[in-house]
Amino acid sequence: KAGVTQTPRYLIKTRGQQVTLSCSPISGHRSVSWYQQTPGQGLQFLFEYFSETQRNKGNFPGRFSGRQFSNSRSEMNVSTLELGDSALYLCASSFKGGYQETQYFGPGTRLLVL
């Protein structure tokens, strides 16, 4: 079974631009979570989607948004990029997002904002 895939793997943008990142979960998984990882900050929860519905959102500004499609693929968008948005963006999938379920992470998209 193929793992979680994320595209693109690397991205360089300039301040003020916007970016869209994509995540394809493991086949059969319907829950997708997004995290931002910066050095020393661990993984910061962005949002979680299940069956095209956002069920929870972390403490990030409205510039960060996401969506999920009927095939469970998910995208996240960051508008008006700031230097501080430079980070590794990880998505993780699980069957239903239940509390006992293992999250399977993709390789991440490394975003650099200049």
Add this chain to the structure above:
Amino acid sequence: GQSLEQPSEVTAVEGAIVQINCTYQTSGFYGLSWYQQHDGGAPTFLSYNGLDGLEETGRFSSFLSRSDSYGYLLLQELQMKDSASYFCAVQGGGFKTIFGAGTRLFVKA
């Protein structure tokens, strides 16, 4: 608020045993997970504790005390390949997982 505390760095010798502690403060609690992340890699699941006590998976064990809001990951017979970052994570309800800042483990020969 919700927070998890774990040491930022731990160093140990190959073949030794190391314990990485995690204390948490969350509004809801359904379980404590541990993930391993090598440099440049994605986090991978190691262990989950939903109830108090010890869970053993090969060289790795994880412990949870819900009354103390505390858990730890125990790595035995350390190998060089165990050098990585280790994250504790709490599933506090609402389909939201909160991760600690991570503990970087250095294994020396």
